[in-house]
Amino acid sequence: MQLFTRLAKFAFPYKRWFFIASSAMLAGIAFDLIAPWLLKQTIDEGIAKSNVRAIVFFAALLGIGQILKSAIMYFQNYSQERLGQDVIFDLRQALYSHLQRLSFGYYDKAQTGQIMSRMTGDIDAVKNFIGFGAMLMATGAVSFVGTVIVMLNIHVKTTLISMVTVPFLLFAIRKFNRSIGPAWGAIREQMGKLTTTLQENISGIRVVKAFSQEKLERHKFNERNETNFDSNMSRAKIEAHSFPLLGFYGGIIFLLMLWVGGYHVAKGEMTVGDFMAFQWYIWGIVWPLNMLGWLVNIMQQAFKAAPRVFEILDTKIDIDTRPEGSVSANSIRGFVSFKHVSFRFPSGAVDTPMVLSDISFDVSPGEAVAILGATGSGKSSITQLLSRFYDVSEGAVLLDGRDVKDYDLIELRRKIGIVPQETFLFSATIRDNIAYGRPEASQEQIEWASRKAQIHDFISSLPNGYDTLIGERGVGLSGGQRQRVALARAILLDPPILVLDEATASVDTATESAIHEALHEVMHGRTTFIIAQRLSSIQRADRILVLEEGRIAEQGTHQELYEREGFFRRLFNLQENTDGVNKRKDEALLQTEGR
Numbered sequence: 001m002q003l004f005t006r007l008a009k010f011a012f013p014y015k016r017w018f019f020i021a022s023s024a025m026l027a028g029i030a031f032d033l034i035a036p037w038l039l040k041q042t043i044d045e046g047i048a049k050s051n052v053r054a055i056v057f058f059a060a061l062l063g064i065g066q067i068l069k070s071a072i073m074y075f076q077n078y079s080q081e082r083l084g085q086d087v088i089f090d091l092r093q094a095l096y097s098h099l100q101r102l103s104f105g106y107y108d109k110a111q112t113g114q115i116m117s118r119m120t121g122d123i124d125a126v127k128n129f130i131g132f133g134a135m136l137m138a139t140g141a142v143s144f145v146g147t148v149i150v151m152l153n154i155h156v157k158t159t160l161i162s163m164v165t166v167p168f169l170l171f172a173i174r175k176f177n178r179s180i181g182p183a184w185g186a187i188r189e190q191m192g193k194l195t196t197t198l199q200e201n202i203s204g205i206r207v208v209k210a211f212s213q214e215k216l217e218r219h220k221f222n223e224r225n226e227t228n229f230d231s232n233m234s235r236a237k238i239e240a241h242s243f244p245l246l247g248f249y250g251g252i253i254f255l256l257m258l259w260v261g262g263y264h265v266a267k268g269e270m271t272v273g274d275f276m277a278f279q280w281y282i283w284g285i286v287w288p289l290n291m292l293g294w295l296v297n298i299m300q301q302a303f304k305a306a307p308r309v310f311e312i313l314d315t316k317i318d319i320d321t322r323p324e325g326s327v328s329a330n331s332i333r334g335f336v337s338f339k340h341v342s343f344r345f346p347s348g349a350v351d352t353p354m355v356l357s358d359i360s361f362d363v364s365p366g367e368a369v370a371i372l373g374a375t376g377s378g379k380s381s382i383t384q385l386l387s388r389f390y391d392v393s394e395g396a397v398l399l400d401g402r403d404v405k406d407y408d409l410i411e412l413r414r415k416i417g418i419v420p421q422e423t424f425l426f427s428a429t430i431r432d433n434i435a436y437g438r439p440e441a442s443q444e445q446i447e448w449a450s451r452k453a454q455i456h457d458f459i460s461s462l463p464n465g466y467d468t469l470i471g472e473r474g475v476g477l478s479g480g481q482r483q484r485v486a487l488a489r490a491i492l493l494d495p496p497i498l499v500l501d502e503a504t505a506s507v508d509t510a511t512e513s514a515i516h517e518a519l520h521e522v523m524h525g526r527t528t529f530i531i532a533q534r535l536s537s538i539q540r541a542d543r544i545l546v547l548e549e550g551r552i553a554e555q556g557t558h559q560e561l562y563e564r565e566g567f568f569r570r571l572f573n574l575q576e577n578t579d580g581v582n583k584r585k586d587e588a589l590l591q592t593e594g595r
């Protein structure tokens with residue numbers, strides 16, 4: 001019932017189509033009730049009395065009625081489809097907007113395939129019900145009741161005896177309804193899993209092929225496909241078992257009517273016209289009953305699909321984009337302050353250790369701070385809290401002296417240019433990708449950002465330049481090129497805060513040094529966070545924070561940390577040694593080649 005109410009709320013704005021469809025439906029049923037009577041009149045008043053005028057008159061009325069009904073059917077079909085499409089349009093739109101507003105915490109746990117299948121198959125199932133299932137149900141119910149009333153008026157005994165199987169049929173429908181519901185639930189769930197497997201396989205096809213795991217993946221898909229097949233066969237078995245029984249009960253109604261009606265005609269208690277009219281009327285009760293199984297199917301599909309859709313809509317938005325009383329972030333300067341921040345990912349269990357513990361530091365506007373630490377030490381998490389991809393578990397992150405939670409989130413994020421660790425590019429032109437955060441940017445501005453990111457020359461060398469289309473996730477570009485396009489995208493935002501999360505990890509040392517040279521100018525006047533594991537990436541940092549297992553182990557300038565003989569010094573010595581060894585190897589190689 002709750003589902004009905006929720007779906008009805010979506011349908012309410014389109015009540016106009018509902019009224020047109022239901023009026024057309026009632027008009028259609030009215031015709032179905034009048035037409036057999038016209039037939040009766042044609043037979044009893046025309047044929048039986050050899051009255052040609054009466055035959056022509058009633059037959060003409062029947063013809064006109066048929067034409068009118070066709071026109072009415074057009075309105076009914078159009079408006080009920082329109083109602084379904086409108087509702088589904090809004091539902092899909094609401095779902096998409098909600099998905100856009102859900103935080104990283106949701107996506108950490110969600111499966112893309114499940115979301116996809118809810119946006120497509122589940123929504124379609126709901127549409128089938130709203131579009132014609134519900135209307136057909138209403139038409140059937142009105143037609144059934146109306147026909148029974150008219151038939152009772154013509155001949156009570158024939159009507160009642162003909163309908164003797166109806167209670168059995170309704171009982172069978174109830175049983176069918178109970179068993180088909182779970183079957184449809186399993187199918188919708190299986191479809192979500194099948195889509196997830198497919199989506200993961202396609203997204204990870206390069207890994208699959210690199211590790212020659214096509215057979216394993218085929219096996220995984222096959223398993224899902226088989227489960228889906230089995231679920232559908234279980235459903236088909238229930239249908240195969242129930243539908244003939246429902247058809248049988250419906251057929252018996254027709255036979256009983258022939259038998260009882262024929263008997264009463266023979267006894268002179270019914271006219272031939274009445275009998276013929278009954279033949280027609282009987283379809284008014286048989287078709288809704290015959291359709292019941294099919295309608296229950298549509299309804300159960302929708303009732304299993306709708307909760308999956310509503311489950312997403314009901315997911316609480318934990319990080320609201322425009323919290324009440326939020327302040328504008330448009331004029332922030334970039335003073336960042338972490339106050340005793342501790343953090344655990346929302347997907348992490350309560351008893352797991354914090355990813356960040358008691359982190360406190362201040363960064364002045366324009367300062368460049370490097371965050372250094374072993375893998376998994378919490379470097380990226382720090383910057384994710386700044387952009388409010390997640391909210392702190394304890395403490396506070398302040399921006400220009402205000403809690404980041406107080407700012408309009410959309411404006412806040414526009415003020416933080418991020419080059420993430422994993423570059424994602426859209427299947428669009430290189431220009432569109434660079435201008436993603438600032439679609440109104442001019443070609444000059446885009447080229448300026450590309451130059452700073454050391455990617456302009458490469459783009460210009462392509463036959464289509466900035467108009468070059470890149471594939472999904474940036475296919476067609478190397479890892480380093482993708483990273484530089486992402487860098488240009490962040491630079492173009494011209495933000496007061498810049499976050500470079502291993503932004504030059506995929507480029508060669510020469511390009512890295514060229515990027516850092518150019519970045520020096522870009523970083524000027526901006527608060528910059530440079531997350532890196534290579535010391536060469538953080539040369540330009542004014543200050544370094546060293547993280548160890550989610551805590552700040554040390555902080556200071558290069559010189560201060562070097563003298564402290566801690567993690568930084570160890571890393572420095574290690575990387576110096578590695579660089580030294582590499583350098584010696586290169587020299588030896590050159591000498592060998594030179595000989």
Ligand SMILES: Nc1ncnc2c1ncn2[C@@H]1O[C@H](COP(=O)(O)OP(=O)(O)OP(=O)(O)O)[C@@H](O)[C@H]1O
Nearest residue numbers: 108345347348355374375376377378379380381382
């Ligand atoms: N979305 C997530 N959900 C749950 N735990 C996460 C999530 N992302 C990261 N973690 C965990 O949080 C810890 C810190 O991760 P973070 O990405 O901040 O480390 P990092 O220092 O940036 O590592 P790297 O240098 O490898 O990028 C890690 O132990 C990681 O397993």
